Amino acid sequence: MSFELPDWYILKDPGDITIEVDSWYSFAEKRLERFLSQDLWIINRPTWITEDEWFKTKVEEIGGHFLLRLAVSKDPRLASWLKEVEGDLFEFRFVSSSDFDEKINVLKDLYGEKNIKTINTLNQDFNFDFYERFHLADTPTKPSRYERSKFGTTVKDLDKRVAIRFHKISPIIAAKKALLYQGWAIVRLADIRLVVKREFEKQFISILEKSKEIIERITDLEETIKPIKDKITEIARSARVAGDFSRLGIEEGEAIFTKPESYPPCILELVRVLQSEGHLSHAENWQVGTFLKRAGMKINDQYKFWYENSVDNVGMTYEEFVQRIGYQIRHIYGIEGGGIDYSPPSCKTCINAYYCYWAHKKLEDIVEDIKIRFKDKSESIIDKAIDDISRLIINQRFQSACARFFTLYTGWNVRGRRINHMLNYSRQAYKKFFGKKSDDKSDDETSEEENINDEEIKA
Amino acid sequence: MMKKLKPETISKYYEDHFPLDRFTSLIDKTDFHNREFGFVVGEDRFVRNISFHKPKNMLDFMIKNSVKHAYVGAVYETPPSKDFPIQKIKWKYREFIFDIDIDEYDAYNEDGKYVGVRTCGCKGDVFCKDCWSLVQDAAVFIDKTMKEDFGFKEVIWFYSGRRGVHAWILDEITRNFDQPQRLAILDYLTFVHDKKRTQSIEEIPNEAKPLRNRIYALVAKSYLEKSFLPSLLNPVNPLLQCRNCNSKMKAYEILSETIGKEVKGMSFDKIESSLKQYQIKCPYCHGEDLENFSRKELEEELERLNEFGLTENKAKRILRRIKEIDNFDHNQYNILIPENTKLRKYFSSQILLYRYPRIDRKVTMDTRRVSRMPFSVHGKTGQIAIDITKNIRDFYPDSTPQVQDFF
Known part of the structure; x- marks a missing residue:
């Protein structure tokens, strides 16, 4: 290995260490x-x-x-x-590492030395200046840009670019967030943070x-x-418990699941379908079940919820239902199966494999729902929101459509203009409508809410 | 209408003319015995999970069974067979392949009405030189993207034998790509989503600059030359539509047939007066009300552009100018198209909708799929899946040899 790894990088070979x-x-x-x-x-x-x-x-x-x-x-x-x-x-x-070379070396270790290059090396290899040819600019990191993220102001060099072989960062290629040249993907560190x-x-x-x-x-x-x-x-x-409750912005013991006003559109829609049709697909059951769990619903309440709403209960006593159909619910709580304490899927996963209201419901029905739900709001605000949301859906930007809807609903803007997780949506909606007075923001369409986008819920 | 292919003609082609060496040079011969093949034999019976010890054994099978269609699949850890089908054995690798079919540009609304982008009246497997240019443009765009953006060196193009073309990327790195890696490249190339239904358009990205520039250099130019107000400057062969049965037909063909001499270069007014003069009826339902569909489309589009401040004269200027520019790029696009945000947004969505390549995603994504064997016979058309790498820009299927041509 021709490069030195930093001590903080835990995958570095430590050499011989003896501990009694x-x-x-x-x-x-x-x-x-x-x-x-x-x-x-x-x-x-x-x-x-x-x-x-x-x-x-x-x-x-x-x-x-x-x-x-x-x-x-x-x-x-x-x-x-x-x-x-x-x-x-x-x-x-x-x-937070302030040494750019350290970052490069870590990337080399993760992806293989031959798959990572600095832009300077690339310039030498191809004999032209990438910044000049493609009119690129490394805007210096603005601390203010990240100060509300979980990293605070410690962020260093995230706006600098590196070159990675394209097949090592498939999600970035798929999202067209890389400048591709001869198999090299030139990307900003900020864009590959999560992939790394x-x-x-x-x-x-x-x-x-x-x-x-x-x-x-x-x-x-x-x-x-x-x-x-x-x-x-x-x-x-x-x-896990403290983390989930703190992320939801509620005290342990409080129950967000009792406030459907704070449910995200996907869960509201699935609950509506469940109540009207009596059943959901397996994946949708899982999505609702894991959401309710993380929204504070205890397992016995969840048994009752499904017993009351699902047609699986036909001809079955509550005890039989718990014993037979309850297996899936116990699985969600990690009591059966692999013993994993599951969280609901992220928005990206919902779009691809579960249910996303914006990705899977017909646009005309969405428009109708919005008109009915917000019939008391001014027509011009609704029309503008419908226009924005339709455009975002057509462009397949479902998470942004959800964020735009959130603004219409709460009057709070979502920084990053994207919802990444249903629990983040719920947390903010709960804070808006049921949080402590000091947390309340004015019902102003242009006010800035804290960064939902950068918070992540582990799935 | 093509005559039914005789089995002995097919067998004779494989025996005397099939370039076995050229075919095997495309695939790794060391793993030949572990590769899956599929064939249509007898009365359209599709068989797969077949493997051969040597290429010669494969050719013998094709000759003996007069295979109507031949397909080549992935390589597995052990030879695929009836007892060990591909679902039960471990996948090893497969070539990275793109499939562009002309019918990928068709779409229908809920009432079954055609809402695809082909404006010539063709649909499904039927194509003409006008709409085939979509396939040619797509092949050139993908070829350049594969070589310039992804750095692939060996991109070989084949005619599929019926309604499209296939690209085989032979760089060694590609064959081991898993599904997410193949999907990522596909997504990078995809701007028209749900293409058979909603045809929603993604915005042109800023960060992927070479891709963006290529869209302007190739796709935007092609749109302005071929799909933007095609009949505004010069008379074109307009489409007529029967108001009774909604069938569409080309005006010059129907007029030539009625008048008894070749008609071309007629203005819209002259065509409409000729329709009346010769009392031309719909060949499908014999209805008498034929409408100049192309004129209607032109007027509607001009009205729409007028809302963005683009007058007929300005549109004509764009059309004249685009013909004069040889090396069109992003900068020239910016000079040519008036600086109006709404108009530019409208233009970019039209450019992508009407001229951007559409790829059959399943062929690229599915690592266990079988694809048409290069140089084999297409059982429905009798045409050979020939190598068209050297002339993808100009290739038109009527130049393709048919199996009968060899005898």
Whole structure:
């Protein structure tokens, strides 16, 4: 390897590190703390830490990470949790690293050295200046652009461009967000941030497989790391619940599912179909079920919800229904099946594989729905919204159509002009109509709401 | 109407004229025994999950069975067979193939009315030189995009034998592409969504600059030359429509037949007066009310353009100017089309709707699909799936040899 990887990059080969078995638990615990407190997501040595202490921190980082991997490798639910938190940590560090070469080297490691080039190298290879020929400009990163995102003002160099072989970043090619030249995709780092995170998670999963092999090979190891696994289970569960509730903007115990006014159009429509026709497809059942769960509905309430609304209950007692049809509901809650604590799919997944109101309902019916739902609003506002939404649907920009509808409904704008997840829609709608007074914004069509787009819900 | 193909003619073609070496040079011979083939044999019986030990065995099968259609599929870890069909064995690779069919440009509304982009009156498998230019333009556009944007070197084009053309991308990297990778390239090339129904148009992107520039250089030029107010400057062979049965027909053909001499270059007024003079009736329902459909379309389009401030004179100026420009590009487009946001938006959607390539997505995406074998006979037309790489810009199917021509 002809390039040096930064210490914060957890897939870097650490070399030989020895940690006494007695210290394993404390190493793992420190690593877990890092996930919970973003203050500890540092990548460079702060001035108040000595070189020795910094080295110790790095050993703790690598060792702790290795132990966490061992502990979760045989439990798919915990493995999935660790993948998500490691993915978040990686993304944060990748975005915040102030060294552009570091970013390039990480990309080289993830995608293979021959598949990554800087624009300068590309200029030399092709003997012309890409910036000049294609009238490109690297606008310097504006901190204000990201200050409301989850990264705050720590973002560095995200507007700079790199060149990646096109077949390594298929979603970006499909979205036409790359300048393609002779098989090289010239892209802004900001545009590939999520694709890079997915690649990191993919490679992380294959490393987990190796941890699993170690556990299976060394017989007493599983017993030794059991306390670590128990600790992870405890933290993962509390983080998951707290995370979901905090993302929804409600206190734990409050129930967003009781307020259909805050449901996104896809769920409202599916519930309407369920209530009128008595059944949905398997995928649609799953979409509604996972949404209601994350909106705070407990499993017993969900049994009742489906028993009351679905025709599956015909000739069946409630107990029989719970026993037979309830399997799918228990699956959603991770009680049956693979034991995974599922979240509802993202908007992109809904568009392709589940139900998206904007992608799958006929445009004429959507227009009719809007006219009926907002009959009290001024005609000119409705006409303008219908015009905008129709144009976005025709251009297949369904998530933007949803955001435009959200503005019509709440009077709040969605930054980034796109809804990415049904829970984000619900959170904001809930905040608007049922949140604390201090959170309320004026009912002004031009007001700016916080960035829904950059928040992500793990699916 | 083509005479029914005799089995012995087909067998003789495969025995004496099928270029086996050229075919096998397209595919990797080392894995030949693990490749799937499919054939239409006997009375239109389609068989697949067939593999052969050597190319010669394949040719013997084709000769012996006088195969009407021959298809080539993917390569698997083990030879596909009836007992080990492709669903049960592991996929290894398949060539990366594009299929452009002329009927991909057709669309019908809920009432079954034609709302496709072919303005010549052809639909389905039927085509004329006017509408075939859509296929030619699409092939040139995709060929350039594959070479310039994706850097592929070996792009070979074949006539499909009936209603379209196929591109085989032979660069080694492509054959191992999985479905998402193939789909990504397809999506990069797709601007007309749901093309058989709503035909919704995606906006031209800013970031993908070479693609954007190519759209202006090739597709916009083609639109302005061939589809933008085609009858405004010069008389064209207009379409007539029967108000009784809605059938469409070309005016020069129907007038020539009635008058008994070749008619061309007639103005709209002259055509309409001739229709009355010779009391021409609809050949389909014998109705007497034939309307000049092309004139109606022209007037409607001029009215629409007028709303954006584009007068008839300005439109004529655009049409005259476009003929003079050899190397049309984005900058010239900007000079030529008046700076009006609504007009430009309208133009870009029309350009993509009427002239942008439409690809049969399933052929490219499906990694287990079988595709027509290059150089084989098309059982319905008797034409050979010939290599047209050197003249994709000018290739028209009537120049294709038929299997009978060899004897």
